[in-house]
Amino acid sequence: NSLLAYEGVPYVWGGESKRGIDCSGLMRCGLIDAEVKRGIATLNPSLVRAGFSLWWNDCSARAMKEEFQGRTRLLFTAASINQIDDAKIKPGDIAVTSNGVHVLAYIGNQTWIEADPNEIVGDQVIEVKTPARNAWFNMPVHVMRWRELE
Numbered sequence: 001n002s003l004l005a006y007e008g009v010p011y012v013w014g015g016e017s018k019r020g021i022d023c024s025g026l027m028r029c030g031l032i033d034a035e036v037k038r039g040i041a042t043l044n045p046s047l048v049r050a051g052f053s054l055w056w057n058d059c060s061a062r063a064m065k066e067e068f069q070g071r072t073r074l075l076f077t078a079a080s081i082n083q084i085d086d087a088k089i090k091p092g093d094i095a096v097t098s099n100g101v102h103v104l105a106y107i108g109n110q111t112w113i114e115a116d117p118n119e120i121v122g123d124q125v126i127e128v129k130t131p132a133r134n135a136w137f138n139m140p141v142h143v144m145r146w147r148e149l150e
Contacts (some may be wrong), residue, residue, distance in 0.1 A: 001031075001034075001112050002030040002031070002033040002034040002037070003026065003030035003107060004107065004113070004127075005018075005030075005032065005033065006018065006021055006029065006113075006125045007038065007125050007126070007127060008125060008126075009115070009124060009125045010123060010124050010126055011019050011097075011115050011116060011117045011118075011123040011124055013018065013117070015115075016028065017030055018028070018097060019103065019123050021115050021125060022115050022117075023057070023061055023102050023103045023104070023114055023115045023116075024059060024060050024061045024063075024064065024103055026096055026103075026105070026113070026114070026115040026125060027061075027064065027103050027105055028054055028055070028058070028059065030105065030147065031054060031092075031146055031149075032050070032052075032054050032055050033051075035047045035048070035049055035050050035051030035054070036051035036052070039051060050148060054071070055056055057069060059098070061096050061097070061101060061102055062096070062098055062100030062101075062119045063144055064094060064096050064103055064144060065096035065098075065103075065142045065144065066088055066100075067099050067144075070147065071130055071146060071147055071148070072144040072145065072146055072147065073090070073144065073145055073147060074096070074142055074143070075089070075093065075140050075142055075143045076097075076143050077098070077140065077141065077143070078086065078140070078141050078143060079125075079140055080094050080131075080137060080138045080139060080140065080141065080143055081104065081112065081130060081136070081137040081138075082130050082131040082132065082137050082138060084130075084141075084143065086110055086130075088143075089143060090106070090108075090145075090149075091106055091107050091108040092105065092106070092145070092146060093105070093106045093143060093144065093145050093149075093150045094106070094143070094144045094145075094146070095112070095131075095142070095143050095144070096141060096142045096144060097136065097139050097140070098119035098139070098140040098141060098142060101138075102114070102136050103134060104128075107127065109129075109131050110129055110130045111127050111128065111130075112127070112128050112129075112130065112132075112137075113125065113126070113127050113128075114126060114136065114143065116134070116136070116145040118134070
């Protein structure tokens, strides 16, 4: 749900807010928002600290693929997002292109969310249902899970 709050936000390389966001910023902000909000609502300082730690320690899509600070872990690799069996993933899982250039998050029901620097869709955060013609959905990916979501 935290990721969906960014839908329609303009794509801005290096952005990390609702004024503008990029793909790795979207993944981080979604988890940060969820951890901080849940931490406050449940009076769980550990969650709040985890959210602020992720905010403080910026990371790229490539770093997420490389199991950033032990916070992500590899589930499997796939020839493309279009070929992933949805039964093997859950909402919040991320797919990082094998070259480490782009990252997207699974939000359930064969739907992914991404901050897409793509003129066709208007350079913004969008939802995309699989199978998709979008180029990001047709390249090799590493499917990762945030350890906080396990």
